Amino acid sequence: MSLSNRDPLVVGRVVGDVLECFTRSIDLRVTYGQREVTNGLDLRPSQVANKPRVEIGGEDLRNFYTLVMVDPDVPSPSNPHLREYLHWLVTDIPATTGTNFGNEIVTYESPRPNSGIHRIVLVLFRQLGRQTVYEPGWRQQFNTREFASLYNLGLPVAAVFYNCQRESGCGGRRS
Amino acid sequence: MLFSAKHQRNNRVSATNKNKTLNKVSSISSAPPLSQDSQKRSLVTMEDVWEDINLGSIQSQHPQGNHEPRFSSHNHQSQNPNSIFQDFLNRPLNQEPTIPTIGSSSNGDTTTVTALFSSSPLPPPATVLSLNSGAGFEFLDNQDPLVTLNPNLHSHHQLNTPFEALVTTTCFGKKRGRESNEEGSGNRRNKRMIKNRESAARSRARKQECASPPLLTFFLKNGFCQQKAYDLIKGFMGFDSHLQAYTNELELEVAHLQAENARLKRQQDQLKMEAANQQPKKNTLQRSSTAPF
Numbered sequence: 001m002s003l004s005n006r007d008p009l010v011v012g013r014v015v016g017d018v019l020e021c022f023t024r025s026i027d028l029r030v031t032y033g034q035r036e037v038t039n040g041l042d043l044r045p046s047q048v049a050n051k052p053r054v055e056i057g058g059e060d061l062r063n064f065y066t067l068v069m070v071d072p073d074v075p076s077p078s079n080p081h082l083r084e085y086l087h088w089l090v091t092d093i094p095a096t097t098g099t100n101f102g103n104e105i106v107t108y109e110s111p112r113p114n115s116g117i118h119r120i121v122l123v124l125f126r127q128l129g130r131q132t133v134y135e136p137g138w139r140q141q142f143n144t145r146e147f148a149s150l151y152n153l154g155l156p157v158a159a160v161f162y163n164c165q166r167e168s169g170c171g172g173r174r175s
Numbered sequence: 176m177l178f179s180a181k182h183q184r185n186n187r188v189s190a191t192n193k194n195k196t197l198n199k200v201s202s203i204s205s206a207p208p209l210s211q212d213s214q215k216r217s218l219v220t221m222e223d224v225w226e227d228i229n230l231g232s233i234q235s236q237h238p239q240g241n242h243e244p245r246f247s248s249h250n251h252q253s254q255n256p257n258s259i260f261q262d263f264l265n266r267p268l269n270q271e272p273t274i275p276t277i278g279s280s281s282n283g284d285t286t287t288v289t290a291l292f293s294s295s296p297l298p299p300p301a302t303v304l305s306l307n308s309g310a311g312f313e314f315l316d317n318q319d320p321l322v323t324l325n326p327n328l329h330s331h332h333q334l335n336t337p338f339e340a341l342v343t344t345t346c347f348g349k350k351r352g353r354e355s356n357e358e359g360s361g362n363r364r365n366k367r368m369i370k371n372r373e374s375a376a377r378s379r380a381r382k383q384e385c386a387s388p389p390l391l392t393f394f395l396k397n398g399f400c401q402q403k404a405y406d407l408i409k410g411f412m413g414f415d416s417h418l419q420a421y422t423n424e425l426e427l428e429v430a431h432l433q434a435e436n437a438r439l440k441r442q443q444d445q446l447k448m449e450a451a452n453q454q455p456k457k458n459t460l461q462r463s464s465t466a467p468f
Contacts, residue, residue: 012380040381077377078370117381163381172378 008039014161017072018084018121018144026065026095027057028124028158037122041162042171048120048164051088051099051108056124056158058095064127065093066153067102068144069120071164076115086142087111087120091133105135111164117172121161125153 002023009015015022030037032052037043056065069088073080087109093102111120125148133151136142148154165171394404 013377078374117377172381 009159009161012040012119012161014072014119014121014159018070019123019156019159020145022155022157022159024158026124026126026157027055028122028160029053029055030122030160031055037160037162039161043120043162043164044167044169045110045112045164046167048162049110054090054093054099054122056093056095056098061094061096063095064091064130065095065102065157066091066125066127066133066151067093067099068123068125068147069108070123070142070144071111071113071118071120073113073116073118074140077118078116082140084140084142084144086136086139088122089133089135091127092130103133105133106139109139113164113166115166117163117165117169119161120164121159123156124158126157128152 002021003010003015005011007015009019010021030052031054032043032048032050035041035043035047037052054067056067058065067088067090068086070084070086072084074082074085086106088104089106090099090102090104093099111118121144123144131151136147148156394407399407
């Protein structure tokens, strides 16, 4: 059962800009403080300053997962020539646990968009086994699809995204 | 659920007819009778109003000249609160509105709604469909609508002139060299328009909540500003989804308990039978005299 056309990931063009169409198979819960991230939620930089609590589903502790957090709208959604910006990369997360149990390859950097309203996407991949993942040389121009094919991660098993804009933004409305 | 089923049917029928002409009317007139019945009822429910809003939008539709008001509404949302409603119309349904009974929609209640929307016509379905299919910008690539839209954009252009003057002189003037003002400004206008459209598409994509349209009309008509209406509906949607989740869990629990109950009953019967079978075997030990003394 693939994503429907009305799925928020499709409507928000996350599937297309960042990911291929996939089928959700693992639960992914991302919580910033008290707020659980639902697709399309609006958050400000102050609310995402610290890394979120991430809990994943699955059943077998012997399965390991990789979490990627990217911003595909850098530097601005109307001109994303630095797509994507890698904010966080955690590997070897055992099923049913969270990012605290994984290997933080790229440390969490809080999103602080300067221009426009950016989508921040968190993607979960299933690893074939415990594997060594090398951190990329820089955060920008990251390509989630290439990364997944490079480490044989296949299609995502879960994804969620939220919107982030400047603290003093107007929510996309002009005057 | 009936509500969404109606629209799904209409979507299928209307999607096959890209020409917004009589073709559509004839094809949809053979579509579900439900919409026609609703027209005949004197009491108009919110769902009827919703459908009439949609047909009012198609009624006043033309291929050209529709993007101008749309963009002016995006830029000046305070002036036209219905523009946001248009967004909601486009977004949740994401399909071409129905035009079942254009001729016969002359109820007193519905004409006001259609009149409301004929004043600010919705964009053609190409834009509506574009959101789903991801081919939203094939419309932009097509040069014809851009050409035909230019005359309509003159009034729109006036509003942008100071901004464009700034942009053109600083960025385009220097980088692109001295173009003749006419051609250059036309290009810049087009580019600006394309950028506006992309931004509008992004903002539509951001609006993830498929708010129930009747609820939204209710709020808007009763004087809530669209932002407040939005927030209230988000709250309701939250309740909705929580209730649904709770109900689902309860149903699962009930099913689980029923299964367990059945299992225990079977087990009990089994044990009873075994006990009954074993009863005659009791008292088999009897004392008999074996010793001679």
